[in-house]
Amino acid sequence: MASPADISLKLPLPYTDSIEIRNFIGGKWYAPSSNSYFDNYSPSTGKVISQIPDSNAADVDLAVQAATDAFPRWSALSTQQRAAHIHKLADLIEENLETMAQFETMDQGKTLTMSRNVDIARTATNFRYYANYVLGNPTEPSSVSTYIKPFNSAEGLPISAQALSYTNRSPVGVAGLISPWNLPLYLLSWKIAPCIAAGNTCVCKPSEFTSITAMMLTRLVKQAGIPDGVINIVFGLGSSVGNSLVTHPKVPLISFTGGTITGKKIAAAAAPMFKHISLELGGKNPALIFDDANLDECIPTTVRGSFQNQGEICLCSSRIYVQRSIYDEFVARFKDYIRNNVIVGDPTDQNSFYGALVSKPHFEKVQSVVQKAQSEGAHVEFCVDLSVSTHIKSIGKNGSLQVSGLEDGYFMAPTVITDVDQSSTVVQEEIFGPVVVILPFDTEQEAIHLANDVVYGLAATVWSLDQAKLRRVSSQIVAGTVWCNCWMVRNLDMPFGGFKASGVGTEGGGYSIDFFTKKQTVCLG
Incomplete structure (x- = not known):
């Protein structure tokens, strides 16, 4: 030791x-x-x-x-x-x-x-x-000169004065x-x-x-x-x-x-x-994908914004809302991109996109949330292609991964959940792992409502080519940070904090x- x-x-x-x-x-x-x-x-x-x-x-x-x-x-x-x-x-x-x-x-x-x-x-x-x-x-100290207007001295106030106010x-x-x-x-x-x-x-x-x-x-x-x-x-x-x-x-x-x-x-x-x-x-951050979004940019960024650091970042997107006209296309391309690009494995391997969850208790907690979603009838998919990720020996029923040479590690598959209700646990509660939910929406106002329909208000992302829409939607989202057509772009001078339970x-x-x-x-x- x-x-x-x-x-x-x-x-x-x-x-x-x-x-x-x-x-x-x-x-x-x-x-x-x-x-x-x-x-x-x-x-x-x-x-x-x-x-x-x-x-x-x-x-x-x-x-x-x-x-x-x-x-x-x-x-x-x-x-x-x-x-x-x-x-x-x-x-x-x-x-x-x-x-x-x-x-x-x-x-x-x-x-x-x-x-x-x-x-x-x-x-x-x-x-x-x-x-x-x-x-x-x-x-x-910063200072500013202040002029005090004259008052009637009978009222116990000064007749006139010139004062210097400053802050220590x-x-x-x-x-x-x-x-x-x-x-x-x-x-x-x-x-x-x-x-x-x-x-x-x-x-x-x-x-x-x-x-x-x-x-x-x-x-x-x-x-x-x-x-x-x-x-x-x-x-x-x-x-x-x-x-x-x-x-x-x-x-x-x-x-x-x-x-x-x-x-x-x-x-x-x-x-x-x-x-x-x-x-x-905590956060339960939404990503709103409108039908005019550039999916070639949106999908890789949203995958990164969902699964980077095993999804163990408070700013990760864990609720993805996609306009119904492009919903099926987005889900298919999103899953396909994960299978081919999100390699889970040895953290020291430069090819690994993410590594192991931080602890056994947290690992078990994330799996329990996935199990609950399965029991509630949600469609749960572990997006791992074993022909691409040949180092993975097996995938457990709750998403655990057996990584060759690291069989006792706390590895979890990138998990995509669909066909679930907005009120379900997996939508409402912070998971803090590599698990995302994808749900459809029809109108702009519905998207805003769904984004705000949790107790958290830390961050959000919005994807659209319409600048007016980006400004309009972001101003109505109750979150401390809203990224438009990007994620995790940080200016350290800007305020950072959350609303509501965040x-x-x-x-x-x-x-x-x-x-x-x-x-x-x-x-x-």
């Missing part, structure tokens, strides 16, 4: 030992106060890959105290000084990108191509973006940052970067399913010279570590990305303490800086 001292970023790959994760508190690595660990498994092999600390409230207390102690020094640094540290961290991530990508793939199950080109590359980009952002938009913007203190397992380091860095760039310190809680790259990040934090206590990471379960962090009286900010059920619990716990919360939650708050660009700063108005008369 590799100890924390052994976890440099030069471990040989492929790595076959098990890694003992340690908490990172005040610049040092600690065993949990319970001295207890639990196993975590590699999704592609089903074998133990790491031991995760079973941390508790005592560990969170230590981390919060370390962050509290570090806050005065870190917040007192100039914007330029903080940005220099963050740029150095981004440099180190880029230098170690390949190693970190391979461990992300072993830990999460996603393809190495995805880890390399998206997850770890975007992690470095997140830090660099916010270092540059605060340099260009320093959190310094300053860091808040210690932030609790809770990140998910689908884009582990990518989304953790999306929280850490604006948090520390604005002058705050943080206590982070990564998912217990994907902790290795967060542990690796701590080594780089030390190398970058970021002062001890600015970034602290406590590993463990949400029920213990997450809950202790959310309810801690010295943590005024909570940023969480994850499931809606957990988000509700966080909101309920944080509300009586008047904490400032940002919740990026979240509270907005992140991205200056919106994240707003969340991580407090604003004070001062009026000089």
Whole structure:
């Protein structure tokens, strides 16, 4: 077993030992106060890959105290000084990108191509973006002159005055940052970067399913010279570590990305303490395909937007609504494209489109949803051509795949469901796997109604060659992001967040800086 001292970023790959994760508190690595660990498994092999600390409230207390102690020094640094540290961290991530990508793939199950080109590359980009952002938009006072009209002094108001009003913007203190397992380091860095760039310190809680790259990040934090206590990471379960962090009286900010059920619990716990919360939650995202869509572009993009990262992206399209006049053609071409292009297999194979689902419990949950759809009479098709995917030994009745050499991995076939009612579970509830539903619609208004007919409102896509229709339809869809004739095109300056059960708050660009700063108005008369 590799100890924390052994976890440099030069471990040989492929790595076959098990890694003992340690908490990172005040610049040092600690065993949990319970001295207890639990196993975590590699999704592609089903074998133990790491031991995760079973941390508790005592560990969170230590981390919060370390962050509290570090806050005065870190917040007192100039914007330029903080940005220099963050740029150095981004440099180190880029230098170690390949190693970190391979461990992300072993830990999460996603393809190495995805880890390399998206997850770890975007992690470095997140830090660099916010270092540059605060340099260009320093959190310094803004001012405006205000003229106060004269009033009758008998009313107790000033007769006249010339005043200068300005805003002081300053860091808040210690932030609790809770990140998910689908884009582990990518989304953790999306929280850490604006948090520390604005002058705050943080206590982070990564998912217990994907902790290795967060542990690796701590080594780089030390190398970058970021002062001890600015970034602290406590590993463990949400029920213990997450809950202790959310309810801690010295943590005024909570940023969480994850499931809606957990988000509700966080909101309920944080509300009586008047904490400032940002919740990026689940989605059940529609794709609307109108009969004038360019199917040659639409189908490959919609396949990617449905199945990338095993469908384990909150922004994936899981409900596809197709205008009835082209419905049969679309379904046939969509399935055919999947069979010939969506190769499921070894995540380290560059030919694999997607890899294994993140954990056995999640793997079983996705299969249970498919089984329920089958029992309700839906048409379920596992779009795998064994003559193309010759490495797949068999397809299970609920879509599980036996991959040659990785028989114990959590692999799932790309699954297309049709002939199902709008009210069914598979249409209404987030699955977070490689499963899509395709349903027909007749009119524009019906498409909009179907798109909005779920409790979620995170993202949507619309396909049409009619620009007026694109603008008209997108404005009526209740979703935080609407892509028209594209998917996952991101401008980091733009607001990102969900409506309804998909979240509270907005992140991205200056919106994240707003969340991580407090604003004070001062009026000089």
